[in-house]
Amino acid sequence: MRGQVPGCTVHTPTTLIGALEILFAEKGAWRPLAGGTDLMVLFAAGVLPFSRFLNLWGLDELRGIETTSDSVSLGALTTYAEIRTHPLIAAELPNLVQSAWVTGAMAIQNRGTLAGNIANGSPAADTPPSLLAYGAEVQLQSLAGSRWVPYENFHTGYKQTVMLPEELITRIRVWRPKGDNFHFFRKVGTRKAQAISKVCLAAYARAEEGRVAEFRLGMGSVAPVPMRALTTEMLVQGQAIEELDGQFIAGAKLALMEDIRPIDDIRSTASYRRKVSANVLGQLLEEMVERFKRA
Amino acid sequence: MARLLDVIREDLELTGTKEGCGEGECGACSVILNGKLVNSCLVPAVQAEGAELRTIEGVASDEQLHSVQESFLHCGGAQCGICTPGMVMAAVDLLKRCPHPDEAQIRDGLAGNLCRCTGYGKIVDSVAQAAERAIQVAEESRS
Amino acid sequence: MNPSLHIGHSRIRKEGRAKVTGEAQYTDDVRMEYMLYGVTVRSSVPRGILKGIEFGEGIPWDEFVIVTAKDVPGELNVALIERDQPFLALDRINHPEEPVVLLAHADRYLLEKARAAVHLDIEPLPPLFDLEESLACKEVIWGQDNLFKKILIEKGDVDSVWAGAAHVVEGEYKTGSQEQLYIEPNGAIAVANAEAGVTVWGSLQCPYYVHTALKALFNLPDDKVRVIQMETGGGFGGKEDYPSLIAGHAALLSLKAGGRPVKIVYDREEDMVATTKRHPSRTRIRSAFDAEGRLLALDIDFALDGGAYLTLSPVVLSRGAIHAGGPYRCPNTSIRARAAATNTPPHGAFRGFGAPQSLFAIERHMDVAAAQMGMDPIALRKQNLLRMGDATATGQIIKENVDLPGLLDHALEKLDYSAKKENHRIHNASLGPIKKGLGFAIFMHGCGFTGSGESYLASVAGVEGRADGKVHVLAASTEMGQGANTILSQVVAEVLKVPLEYVEVVRPDTALVPDSGPTVASRTTMVVGKLVQEAAIGLRQTLIQSGFLKVPYDGEGFSSAVKQYIAKNDHLKAYSQYNTPPQIVWDDQLYKGDAYTTFAWACYAAEVAVDTRTFEVKVEDFVAFQEVGRVLNPTLAEGQIEGGVAQGIGYGLSEQVVWSKGRMANGQMTNYIMATSMDIPRIRVYFEENPYPNGPGGAKGLGELPMDGPAPALLNAVQDALGTSAPREIPLTPERLMDLLDLMDFLEPSNV
Ligand SMILES: Cc1cc2nc3c(=O)[nH]c(=O)nc-3n(C[C@@H](O)[C@@H](O)[C@H](O)COP(=O)(O)OP(=O)(O)OC[C@H]3O[C@@H](n4cnc5c(N)ncnc54)[C@H](O)[C@@H]3O)c2cc1C
Numbered sequence A: 001m002r003g004q005v006p007g008c009t010v011h012t013p014t015t016l017i018g019a020l021e022i023l024f025a026e027k028g029a030w031r032p033l034a035g036g037t038d039l040m041v042l043f044a045a046g047v048l049p050f051s052r053f054l055n056l057w058g059l060d061e062l063r064g065i066e067t068t069s070d071s072v073s074l075g076a077l078t079t080y081a082e083i084r085t086h087p088l089i090a091a092e093l094p095n096l097v098q099s100a101w102v103t104g105a106m107a108i109q110n111r112g113t114l115a116g117n118i119a120n121g122s123p124a125a126d127t128p129p130s131l132l133a134y135g136a137e138v139q140l141q142s143l144a145g146s147r148w149v150p151y152e153n154f155h156t157g158y159k160q161t162v163m164l165p166e167e168l169i170t171r172i173r174v175w176r177p178k179g180d181n182f183h184f185f186r187k188v189g190t191r192k193a194q195a196i197s198k199v200c201l202a203a204y205a206r207a208e209e210g211r212v213a214e215f216r217l218g219m220g221s222v223a224p225v226p227m228r229a230l231t232t233e234m235l236v237q238g239q240a241i242e243e244l245d246g247q248f249i250a251g252a253k254l255a256l257m258e259d260i261r262p263i264d265d266i267r268s269t270a271s272y273r274r275k276v277s278a279n280v281l282g283q284l285l286e287e288m289v290e291r292f293k294r295a
Numbered sequence B: 001m002a003r004l005l006d007v008i009r010e011d012l013e014l015t016g017t018k019e020g021c022g023e024g025e026c027g028a029c030s031v032i033l034n035g036k037l038v039n040s041c042l043v044p045a046v047q048a049e050g051a052e053l054r055t056i057e058g059v060a061s062d063e064q065l066h067s068v069q070e071s072f073l074h075c076g077g078a079q080c081g082i083c084t085p086g087m088v089m090a091a092v093d094l095l096k097r098c099p100h101p102d103e104a105q106i107r108d109g110l111a112g113n114l115c116r117c118t119g120y121g122k123i124v125d126s127v128a129q130a131a132e133r134a135i136q137v138a139e140e141s142r143s
Numbered sequence C: 001m002n003p004s005l006h007i008g009h010s011r012i013r014k015e016g017r018a019k020v021t022g023e024a025q026y027t028d029d030v031r032m033e034y035m036l037y038g039v040t041v042r043s044s045v046p047r048g049i050l051k052g053i054e055f056g057e058g059i060p061w062d063e064f065v066i067v068t069a070k071d072v073p074g075e076l077n078v079a080l081i082e083r084d085q086p087f088l089a090l091d092r093i094n095h096p097e098e099p100v101v102l103l104a105h106a107d108r109y110l111l112e113k114a115r116a117a118v119h120l121d122i123e124p125l126p127p128l129f130d131l132e133e134s135l136a137c138k139e140v141i142w143g144q145d146n147l148f149k150k151i152l153i154e155k156g157d158v159d160s161v162w163a164g165a166a167h168v169v170e171g172e173y174k175t176g177s178q179e180q181l182y183i184e185p186n187g188a189i190a191v192a193n194a195e196a197g198v199t200v201w202g203s204l205q206c207p208y209y210v211h212t213a214l215k216a217l218f219n220l221p222d223d224k225v226r227v228i229q230m231e232t233g234g235g236f237g238g239k240e241d242y243p244s245l246i247a248g249h250a251a252l253l254s255l256k257a258g259g260r261p262v263k264i265v266y267d268r269e270e271d272m273v274a275t276t277k278r279h280p281s282r283t284r285i286r287s288a289f290d291a292e293g294r295l296l297a298l299d300i301d302f303a304l305d306g307g308a309y310l311t312l313s314p315v316v317l318s319r320g321a322i323h324a325g326g327p328y329r330c331p332n333t334s335i336r337a338r339a340a341a342t343n344t345p346p347h348g349a350f351r352g353f354g355a356p357q358s359l360f361a362i363e364r365h366m367d368v369a370a371a372q373m374g375m376d377p378i379a380l381r382k383q384n385l386l387r388m389g390d391a392t393a394t395g396q397i398i399k400e401n402v403d404l405p406g407l408l409d410h411a412l413e414k415l416d417y418s419a420k421k422e423n424h425r426i427h428n429a430s431l432g433p434i435k436k437g438l439g440f441a442i443f444m445h446g447c448g449f450t451g452s453g454e455s456y457l458a459s460v461a462g463v464e465g466r467a468d469g470k471v472h473v474l475a476a477s478t479e480m481g482q483g484a485n486t487i488l489s490q491v492v493a494e495v496l497k498v499p500l501e502y503v504e505v506v507r508p509d510t511a512l513v514p515d516s517g518p519t520v521a522s523r524t525t526m527v528v529g530k531l532v533q534e535a536a537i538g539l540r541q542t543l544i545q546s547g548f549l550k551v552p553y554d555g556e557g558f559s560s561a562v563k564q565y566i567a568k569n570d571h572l573k574a575y576s577q578y579n580t581p582p583q584i585v586w587d588d589q590l591y592k593g594d595a596y597t598t599f600a601w602a603c604y605a606a607e608v609a610v611d612t613r614t615f616e617v618k619v620e621d622f623v624a625f626q627e628v629g630r631v632l633n634p635t636l637a638e639g640q641i642e643g644g645v646a647q648g649i650g651y652g653l654s655e656q657v658v659w660s661k662g663r664m665a666n667g668q669m670t671n672y673i674m675a676t677s678m679d680i681p682r683i684r685v686y687f688e689e690n691p692y693p694n695g696p697g698g699a700k701g702l703g704e705l706p707m708d709g710p711a712p713a714l715l716n717a718v719q720d721a722l723g724t725s726a727p728r729e730i731p732l733t734p735e736r737l738m739d740l741l742d743l744m745d746f747l748e749p750s751n752v
């Protein structure tokens, strides 16, 4: 333990407003603390550059999964364990369940939160690809009011976001898929559990009249931020399913290799990430074609 | 930001809960907090105020070992023993959520607890046996 | 029917109850009155000259206990094989984790601040990180030529063979470093003062190694240094020599603190980056075969990266070199082995001790050779496996009736080799992304110390009757999970014909137990077990002769005899000292003769599935078949094998130490990839029992054996799955496998 406990202050507001007031009064001075599964690791290693923490864990306003006929809205403090066991999410947004399932292991899943995973800004986080594939939106709230931001615009650079120092993430909203759709999620991690992604890929597609009417591809660990592979998406979107043959897929794989900007680090190499992303895209497209042809 | 782990080991002097990594990876510090399995090295102590805490010291009742502990003994689930308290907590948690786990569920339930000694086989056996014991006990009490 | 009372029965682990309840006391669980915490300030520069130490602003330094090399009262260097590694750097820095300053304080948080506030002024010198550069003496960083040890094993004349051989196969094989990753990090608590001497409690494997090092460090006689082993949360070799250093550090701080207890427990990162790991290796093999696949010559160049100091490298090299020829009969063999220095923290002991490195090379090479010669790897092995009466590379004649071809057949049968092979042929012919393969490795592991090691040690162990009627086992052999307590108790209880509860193993404490040698080299059961067995026979004899014990007797009768004897004679102790079994001859100079009193033998077979999309290798099935003499406790023995195989799978596939300028860059459990419960299949363990006459109850050693086989078996299986012999380096990470396949596509585009 190299963190400095004595120099730390933790404040525990009892209401969301109370929390927002503190963030507003001393902008940038307080670090939101949710489940602590990111912050505590850095703290213990003695590398966390903050010492004042705003403890959100008790704020019930930030909990709960709410569903309407169109959308599912998850409170900022929703844990992986809650996502993992939610029947509606399992049925309609399976990528989210899979993201939760492959995150850490049980003890992490009981503590880690969805908003924390997003706000932490790690390019290797595992819910972002699914959230990108589902076109999620993030609600940011401050004393001044609240705003919904499309999640794809949330990250602006490595560990940088559009969130203002006085804002909190309060909810994450995902639209319920309609029609004939296909979901794909694959994490290629360093091991089967307790693993950091080397490549993570999530996709959502909807077919209409023999064509791919909608296609979103979210990726992790292949760029400074979680990203959508836009060129690849454009290539696939609108295509007749019949035409998604081997040759097309080979082209899509090449496009994806251009879309992403992976790096070498202690966990993997850029060339591995590039090639495996492409290969998993191949798997995804094959499975998608099979799935839509079956319908 | 004091860690729950330090409160448990130093203030409460309950040293059965171990620190293997302090980074949430090994699970040696696993405890059950408000009914949920957590890594106590990652829980800020303030978040445990007023909560219900169960550590390895609270698993056996008096001289009577918990069925999970019993089967760890019989199946060879503990070698050096440093991961064992955490493993036992994870197993107790798993069997509460899922009383009749198959091997895949056991492996999933223990995936956050690293063991360098056993290769996990005998731990998996221990948990499976504990589940069996619990069934037997339940049947015996019914008949 | 098992006629034995305890031998061969799965008795419950002696200290098991304390472990499952959390009552077992490990080093970090101990707190003493007035205790201080200690930390180490390290060099961070791989090589240089220490010019000065500055204590930065903002820290109340007068509250701290501060120790540097200048405070050392005795010998500055750790007493081990040679004395070249300083407890604290005096002026030379030889690796980036070199300890330079020690600090102690009661406030752990302030201590961390202080650690960061110490600045070392080091004038850098050019470092050496690469083994080949060290061998080539690009810089001289140790001795005359960077070599810690050179060994040459020669038999026949390899050079007479090449020209006439039907096949000559060459290959180069590499193994990476490996972190022991016991879940309890290294730690020690010490109390030291001028009058009473030094007492240390720690997580350690070899109390008497620490004892020796502390005596020299403090210039104290035997009885002024006391080393006590606490419950130890795994060692695997990682707590063989390093504890001397950490114990010495804690004791130096305590001495300067006027005898206040000082505890040093490393956090995970410090443990990973600063303490010892497995030696990386490079092996070149040139082999000659006749047309039928008979081995004619083996020319092996085996090199280990020893890190900055000599520590245990000579003996690791020795074991590696002796195992380098594998379990094969080969008339002409030349094994040249060298351990060389680099500016990384010293590499040390890790389960297997050099053998996993060289056995990986030879067992991988046999499959490479089979492919090159167009032979079946099974047939090639069978052509060459050692039989009774054959000689190993050192000229050791195999005197036991070992049936290696049988072992091979049994292992493959258990794996369902033929049926799977056929299924795979069909499966792999389809276009799917998953390719399946089977592989195996056949190998041996020498039991006990190499060569004359055991004779030099002349270990002593004993048993003692107690006033409460129980018998205590007195040995410095430590329990660290492998089951020493239980096995030694079983052996003694068997001799005494009493229930296991009547026998307790005394916690190793140099003030109470004799030096039964270090707990390493798979020697505890076979060597120390034999000693306590003999001692127990002596004790029983004494009781019978005294007339207190009348045969037949039951447990009660025995214990009352003990009580009566002690009431009359005060104490009842019996000791036994090691004697080399007859006809064991070893020449340390020529490396000829009986390298080990016996070997454990094994064949491990694996099925893998390679995902050609992600280049991940999944172990689908694993069979570990071995002959380890008599199995004393099946549950414990299986546990040893399963755990060792899991470590071996990690060694082969995922456990990569990433080096950056001599320092481990991935010193976190999240970045160093050991297996979780989801990564390891059920390991299927089988024993073939062939009692060994010189082991207690017929037992041989088995602890290290399972480390040797998995890596070559898995890579051989990958060769089978992908039809390429390219993988020759471990760990075979997905990244590495991809690069190999890319390279092949580049070289042979037609394969695409
Ligand atoms: C052993 C281990 C394994 C893991 N495995 C995975 C994995 O497989 N995949 C993966 O993606 N992640 C993994 N993680 C990281 C994952 O647990 C975190 O990203 C988690 O989701 C963060 O949530 P938290 O509540 O714990 O965040 P905290 O640590 O409390 O906070 C994280 C960051 O988010 C900010 N924050 C939190 N809540 C809010 C809010 N409402 N509004 C604004 N900012 C906020 C905090 O200020 C902080 O910067 C792992 C972590 C550990 C320790």
Ligand code: FES
Binding pocket: B018, B019, B020, B021, B022, B023, B024, B025, B026, B027, B028, B029, B030, B039, B040, B041, B042
């Ligand atoms: S100590 Fe908490 S997970 Fe390792």
Ligand code: FES
Binding pocket: B077, B078, B079, B080, B081, B082, B083, B084, B114, B115, B116, B117, B118, C183, C233, C234, C481
């Ligand atoms: S028993 Fe040693 S780590 Fe699990």
